[in-house]
Amino acid sequence: MSSYSLIEVSNQQSIKAFLNFPAKLYRNEPNWSRPLDEDIEKVFDPKKNKKFRKGDAKRWILKDENNNIVGRVAAFFDTATANKNKLQTGGLGFFDCINNHDAAFSLFNACRDWLKENSLEAMDGPINFGERDSFWGCLVDGFHEPLYNMPYNFLYYKELFETYGFENYFNQYTYHRKINKGGLKDGIHQKAARVFDNPDYTFEIFDKSKINKIAEDFSIIFNAAWARFPGVPKITKVHSLALINQMKPIMDNRLMHIAYYKGEPIGFFIMMQDISQIFRKFNGKLHLVNKLRLMYHLRFRKTITRIIGRLFGVIPEHQGKGVEAGLVVAFERLANTPGFPYDDLELNWIGDFNPTMMKVCEQIGSKIYKTHITYRYLFDRDASFERAKRVNI
Numbered sequence: 431m432s433s434y435s436l437i438e439v440s441n442q443q444s445i446k447a448f449l450n451f452p453a454k455l456y457r458n459e460p461n462w463s464r465p466l467d468e469d470i471e472k473v474f475d476p477k478k479n480k481k482f483r484k485g486d487a488k489r490w491i492l493k494d495e496n497n498n499i500v501g502r503v504a505a506f507f508d509t510a511t512a513n514k515n516k517l518q519t520g521g522l523g524f525f526d527c528i529n530n531h532d533a534a535f536s537l538f539n540a541c542r543d544w545l546k547e548n549s550l551e552a553m554d555g556p557i558n559f560g561e562r563d564s565f566w567g568c569l570v571d572g573f574h575e576p577l578y579n580m581p582y583n584f585l586y587y588k589e590l591f592e593t594y595g596f597e598n599y600f601n602q603y604t605y606h607r608k609i610n611k612g613g614l615k616d617g618i619h620q621k622a623a624r625v626f627d628n629p630d631y632t633f634e635i636f637d638k639s640k641i642n643k644i645a646e647d648f649s650i651i652f653n654a655a656w657a658r659f660p661g662v663p664k665i666t667k668v669h670s671l672a673l674i675n676q677m678k679p680i681m682d683n684r685l686m687h688i689a690y691y692k693g694e695p696i697g698f699f700i701m702m703q704d705i706s707q708i709f710r711k712f713n714g715k716l717h718l719v720n721k722l723r724l725m726y727h728l729r730f731r732k733t734i735t736r737i738i739g740r741l742f743g744v745i746p747e748h749q750g751k752g753v754e755a756g757l758v759v760a761f762e763r764l765a766n767t768p769g770f771p772y773d774d775l776e777l778n779w780i781g782d783f784n785p786t787m788m789k790v791c792e793q794i795g796s797k798i799y800k801t802h803i804t805y806r807y808l809f810d811r812d813a814s815f816e817r818a819k820r821v822n823i
Contacts, residue, residue, distance in 0.1 A: 433494070433495045434492050434493065434494055434495075434500070434532065434533055434536050435492070435493050436490045436491075436492055436536060436537075436540055437490060437491050437492075437493060438488065438489070438490055439488075439489035439490060439491060444491060445471070447491050447499055447502075448489055448491055448502050448524075449467050449470060449471075449714065451491065451499050451501075451502050451526060452464065452502075452526045453713070453714070454499075455526055455527075455528070456582075459582075459584075461573060461574060461575045461576070461582060462576070462582050463575065463576050463582065463706050463709070463710040464710070464712075464713060464714045465565075465579055465709075465714065466709060466712070466714055466715070466716050467714045467715060467716075468716055469564070469579060470524070470565075473487075473558065473559050473560050473565070474487055474489065474504070474559070479559065479560060481506070481508040481511075481559055481560060482508075483508075484508045484509045484510050485506060485507045485508025485509060485510075485511075485512075485559075486506065486507065486548065487504060487505065487506035487507075487559050488504065488505055488506070488544055489502070489503070489504040489505075489524070490502065490503055490504075490537065490540050492527070492533055492536055492537055494533075500527065500528045500530070500533050501525075501526060501527035501528065501533050501534065501536070501537050502524060502525070502526050502527075502537075503522060503523075503524060503525045503526075503527075503537040503538075503540065503541060504522070504523050504524045504525075504541075504559065505520065505521065505522055505523075505540070505541035505544050505545055505553070506520060506521050506523070506559035507519075507520035507521065507545060507548060507550055508559075510663065511663075512550060515552070516816070517551040517552045517808065517813070518549060518550045518551045518552070519550065519551065519552040519553065519554055519806070520541075520545040520548070520550040520552070520553045520554075521553060521554050521555060521557045521558075521559060522538070522541040522553050522554070522555030522556060522557070523555060523556045523557050523558055523559060523565060523566075524556070524565065525537065525555065525556045525587070526583070527587075527590065529584070529586045529590075531590065531593065534590040534594065535594055538594050538807075541553060541555070542807070542809060545809075546809055550809070551808070551809050551810065552806055552807060552808045552809060553806070553807050553809075554599060554804055554805065554806050554807075555568075555591070555596065555804075555805055555807070556568050556581065556805075557804060562779060563579070563740060563778070563779055564579040564580070565579060565580075565581060566580075566581065566602070566779070566802070566804065567580075567581055567602050567802025567803060567804055568581065568583060568587050568588060568591060568802055568803045568804075568805065569581055569582055569583050569587075569800065569801070569802050570585070570588045570801050570802065570803050571800065571801040572604065572798075572799050572800030572801060573585070573800075574799065574800060575706075575710075576706065577604070577704050577706060577736075577738050577776055577778055578702075578704050578705050578706040578709070578738065579706075580604075580778065580802075581802065588803070591803075591805050592805075594807070595807055595811070596805035596806065596807045597805060597806055597807070597815050598803050598804075598805060598817065599803075599804045599805055599806035599817060599818050600781050600782050600783050600803075600804050600817060600818040601781070601782040601801055601802070601803055601804075602779050602780065602781050602782070602801070602802045602803075602804060603780045603781075603782065603788070603791075603798045603799075603800070603801055603802075604776050604777065604778050604779070604780070604798070604799050604800035604801075604802075605739075605776065605777040605780060605791040605792075605796035605797060605798055605799060606774065606775070606776050606777075606796055606797060606799035607774075607775055607777075607794065607795050607796035607797070608773065608774060608775075609737075609765050609770070609772055609773055609774065609775050610765060610766060610770070610773075614758070614759075614762065614793070614794055614795055615792070615793040615794070615795065617755075617793075618755045618758060618759065618793055618794065619755075619759060621752040621754075621755035621756075622752060622755040622756045622758070622759035622760075624751075624752045625689075625751065625752040625753055625755070625756040626756060626759075630691055630692050631689065631690070631691055631753070631756065632689070632690045632693075633687060633688070633689050633690075633756055633757065633760040634687070634688050634690070635683050635684055635686060635687055635688075635764070636681070636683040636685075636686035636687075636688070637683070638678075638681075638683060641671070641674060641675075642671065644674065644686075644688070645667050645670040645671035645674055646667045646670070647688060647695035647698075648665075648670045648674070648688075648695075648698065648700075649665050649666060649667045649669070649670040650695050650745075651688075651695050651696065651697060651698050651743060651744075651745060652664075652665050652670070652698075652741070652743065653665060654745035654746065655697070655743030655744060655745050655746070656741070656743050677702065679725075680702070680703055680705055680724075680728060681702070682702075682703055684764055684770070685700070685701035685702060685703070685737055686698070686699075686700050686701070687699040687700075687757050687760055687761055689744070689748075689753050689756060689757055691748060691753075696744060696745050696747075696748045696753060697743060697744035697745065697748065697753045697754070697757055698741060698742070698743060698757070699739070699741075699742050699757040699758070699760075699761060700739075700740045700741040700742070701737045701738060701739050701740060701761075701775070702737065702738050702740055703728075703734045703736075703737055703738075703772075704734060704736040704737060704738050704776070705724070705734065707733055707734050707735070707736060708723070708724055708727045708728075708733055708734065709724075711723075732771050734771075734772070735771070735772055735773045735774060736772065736773070736774040736775075736776065737772045737774070737775050737776075738775075738776055738777075738778050739775060739776065739777035739778060740778065742754075742757070742777070742787065742790065744757075749786070754790055755793075758790075758793075758794050775796070776799060777791050777796055781818070783817075783818040783819060783820045783821055784820070784821055785820060804818075
């Protein structure tokens with residue numbers, strides 16, 4: 431058995447080692463894309479991550495007997511999320527490791543023991559100490575180039591998690607379809623026609639001159655359509671406005687569609703450019719030169735050919751009335767106009783606990799392209815394990 435030593439990430443040297451290790455691990459993996467260092471460090475900055483208000487996080491790197499780094503991991507919890515589970519549940523994330531049980535289990539044990547010390551009863555992983563749309567899930571199928579801030583890992587990670595005792599809490603799917611290639615299932619256009627013919631329903635794209643109203647509309651729809659899901663907190667208008675302002679430099683208003691009923695917001699289809707197609711060349715750094723490179727590619731080179739479906743939702747009162755179809759067809763019409771620059775659409779983060787969204791993805795002609803697993807590990811090994819409950823059935 432090899433001898434490994436855990437080192438807590440506590441200074442600039444260990445932070446640098448934590449950030450750089452994956453680049454060494456995946457150096458021969460052409461599809462791997464290094465996330466921006468600053469995107470990861472935001473997660474662990476109490477001044478930037480509000481999860482620290484009611485929680486905490488700790489990171490480690492793992493070294494072998496020759497002082498080589500062979501793994502890294504983070505553990506974290508916040509009481510607001512923990513309390514939404516039957517068992518008080520924390521998280522494990524940013525796991526990267528050589529293909530070795532002893533090394534991986536040393537990292538898993540460190541997370542388990544620290545979470546137990548903080549009165550947690552289970553841990554999910556690999557997940558993020560923040561929003562679900564970033565750094566979440568273990569890739570087990572569809573080893574294609576990753577989307578922005580979505581995990582890409584070796585296939586052997588699945589065996590490491592499951593041999594340790596993690597169980598499949600839910601699958602999260604990424605669906606893919608070509609743009610401008612048809613593929614909408616029979617009935618989508620008929621359903622859309624019904625709401626298009628009803629003057630009470632209107633469909634708009636993002637208007638930058640109405641950013642405050644859009645932020646409020648977004649928060650209303652999100653809280654009604656998504657915040658009832660397990661582990662998804664409500665969003666305030668202030669938070670919504672901050673997210674939109676953060677996206678503005680790279681925003682394409684053609685990718686943000688909002689549905690209204692008698693002037694009230696009822697649904698959205700939010701997409702964004704997959705900027706990882708540019709960032710993958712930056713080696714994790716977003717210094718001034720790379721910022722200029724980013725703007726050059728966005729404005730002149732048209733490097734980005736792939737878009738990501740970030741959020742799709744309709745408030746419960748209007749589900750099943752054709753609004754979903756209306757949002758899809760409204761985007762299809764715009765995508766078919768001359769000069770539309772994107773070729774591929776990936777619909778990201780569709781949980782298997784949400785069969786309604788899975789059906790929508792299938793109806794628009796997309797197919798499962800990648801599968802990530804969110805695992806759960808119960809500290810009481812005799813406790814009964816339950817998968818995530820289905821919703822919207």
